[in-house]
Amino acid sequence: MCKTHTQTTISIPTTTTMHEIKPTLQPPSTPPEVHLTINTTTTLHTTQDDHILITIKSIIIPIITRLHAGYFHIPLSLCFQTLLWKTLREPPDHAHHYRNMLRVLPSHAFILMWCLSLFILVSLSILYILKCALLSNMVKQEYLNNIHVNYLFAPWISCLLLLQSSPFFAPKTDNYYYYYYYYYFILWCVFTLPIIILDVKIYGQWLTKGKRLLSTVANPASQLSMIGNFVAARVVVEMGWKESAMVMFSIGFVHYVVLFVTLYQRLTGNSCMPALLRPVMFLFIAAPSMASLAWDSISGTFDCCSKMMFYLSVFLFLSLVSRPNLFKKSMKKYNVVWWAYSYPLTILALASTEYAQEMKTDFAHLLMIILSGLSVLVSLILMVYTALNTNILMPLDGDNDIDLMFMSLKSNTVNSKSSETLT
Numbered sequence: 001m002c003k004t005h006t007q008t009t010i011s012i013p014t015t016t017t018m019h020e021i022k023p024t025l026q027p028p029s030t031p032p033e034v035h036l037t038i039n040t041t042t043t044l045h046t047t048q049d050d051h052i053l054i055t056i057k058s059i060i061i062p063i064i065t066r067l068h069a070g071y072f073h074i075p076l077s078l079c080f081q082t083l084l085w086k087t088l089r090e091p092p093d094h095a096h097h098y099r100n101m102l103r104v105l106p107s108h109a110f111i112l113m114w115c116l117s118l119f120i121l122v123s124l125s126i127l128y129i130l131k132c133a134l135l136s137n138m139v140k141q142e143y144l145n146n147i148h149v150n151y152l153f154a155p156w157i158s159c160l161l162l163l164q165s166s167p168f169f170a171p172k173t174d175n176y177y178y179y180y181y182y183y184y185f186i187l188w189c190v191f192t193l194p195i196i197i198l199d200v201k202i203y204g205q206w207l208t209k210g211k212r213l214l215s216t217v218a219n220p221a222s223q224l225s226m227i228g229n230f231v232a233a234r235v236v237v238e239m240g241w242k243e244s245a246m247v248m249f250s251i252g253f254v255h256y257v258v259l260f261v262t263l264y265q266r267l268t269g270n271s272c273m274p275a276l277l278r279p280v281m282f283l284f285i286a287a288p289s290m291a292s293l294a295w296d297s298i299s300g301t302f303d304c305c306s307k308m309m310f311y312l313s314v315f316l317f318l319s320l321v322s323r324p325n326l327f328k329k330s331m332k333k334y335n336v337v338w339w340a341y342s343y344p345l346t347i348l349a350l351a352s353t354e355y356a357q358e359m360k361t362d363f364a365h366l367l368m369i370i371l372s373g374l375s376v377l378v379s380l381i382l383m384v385y386t387a388l389n390t391n392i393l394m395p396l397d398g399d400n401d402i403d404l405m406f407m408s409l410k411s412n413t414v415n416s417k418s419s420e421t422l423t
Contacts, residue, residue, distance in 0.1 A: 064131040067124070069142055069151035073339035074386065075121035076154045079161035080346040081379045082117050085110045086165045087353055088372060111167055121158050128155075146217040147277065153198060153228040159191040160228075164235045181239065188236055192248075195228040203255055218262045221280045223287040226256040227347075230287075230294040237297045245298050249291075256287055275329040279340040282320060286344035289313040289351040302358035310351050317348060334389045342382055345375040 089105050132139050142148040169180040202225060205212040229252025237245040292309035296302045302310075320326070330337065349371040356364040 060130060061134070064127055064135060065138070067127050067131060069128070069148050069154065071124055071336055072121075072151055072154035072158065073336060073343070075117055075124060075158045076161075077339045077342035077346065077379060077382070078113065078117040078120060079158045079165070080343040080350070081375070082110065082113045083161055083165040084346050084350055084353075084372065084375060085113055086167075087350060114162065114165060114167060117158070118162055121155065121162070125155055146212065147219055147221045147280075149202070150219075150221040150224040153195060153224045156191050156194045157224070157228045157231050160188070160231050160235050163187050163191065164231075164238070185239060188232070188239070192232045192236075195225075195232055199225060199229065199251060203251075206255075206258075214258070214262055218259055219280075220263065220283045221277075222259055223256065223283040226252040226259070226287050227283075227290050228252070230290040233294045234290075234297045237294075242298060245294070249294050249298060252294075253291055256291065260287075276335060277337050278327050278330045279337050281326070282340055282344040284316045284320065284344075285313050286347045288316070289344070289347040292351050293347070293354060296354050302354045306351075307355070307358075310355050313348050313351060317345075334385055336386075338385070339382055342375070342379050345371070345378055349375040 085105065089107065089110060143152070163184065169184065202212065206214040229248045233245040233248035233252070236248070288309040292302070292306040292313070295309070296306045299306070349368070352364075352368040352371045356368040358364075
């Protein structure tokens, strides 16, 4: 049998006597109720934020993974084209009647081209900065590559060209334009400093036989570094700083001569340019053309030195155009490297404008019109092709350009390591 025990509670009032104490039974107290309140607001916000972050990553990561420094060919070409339009729209005094015909070019088209170049440059720069922050190992691979490291000059060259062709301010030294001159100088220093840093790094390795021995890493894309020096010299001379221009020009020109001779020799181990990247060979035209423009700005006239560089550019242009089979493989399918056809032609057209202004002959001006028209036509065709082939530029499946890039990166990194071992 089970015995039940009851609990009695005896309350003793303090004011009563002992005989008044009576045991009283109290009913058992009810169990306490526990109310659980869950705040779902914070959890909901956290889930939404995570979902948004995952969505952004799923969109951005594939884009920056396939983005490489070669995409800066696009803004570089557009910036040179913008400078050409500005040059053709502003003929000097007593210009040839052929040159005066080009005044009909609409000013709104030039401003639109400048804004488009700025927008594309800023967009690609932001994406590449994100790649540097999120995928630093891939950026390091590009830097170690013999071809892609030269494309790192392209965004800074583009910035200098936008500064030179800006429709909003010019580097005048008048008191009224003093602030414009100050801003122009600051921006020139900001855009030129990365070029100098890359020059010291790359040229120093050429000189000291470091990781990039010139005889094994030289390729046509290496001429982009010289073009950067020539552009910086031409921009700074507009502020009257001829000594600074001479420094940039001399560094670029001496290394251009050494590189040009090395590429002509075609030493063993120097054939590191894949067939699909052969449009970069048009940089053979760009470097001497830009050198002629830079020296024209420094000396104040298109003298014999500028003419020699211009004649060399025309000769190399004819040499490349007469060999279409050399570029047959690269033209089978659209590739962003096609933009390497555009800006060398534009630089040659810019040099032809200065040459025509110096010669003042009908033939020189006809040559200027032909080269300028060809440059504009090529740029327009490339803009249309690029707009129609955005799915190839940023493919959803990891093939085509990205595979080609990493194949090139891998092979050239191995070449650089072997050359380092030999030295």
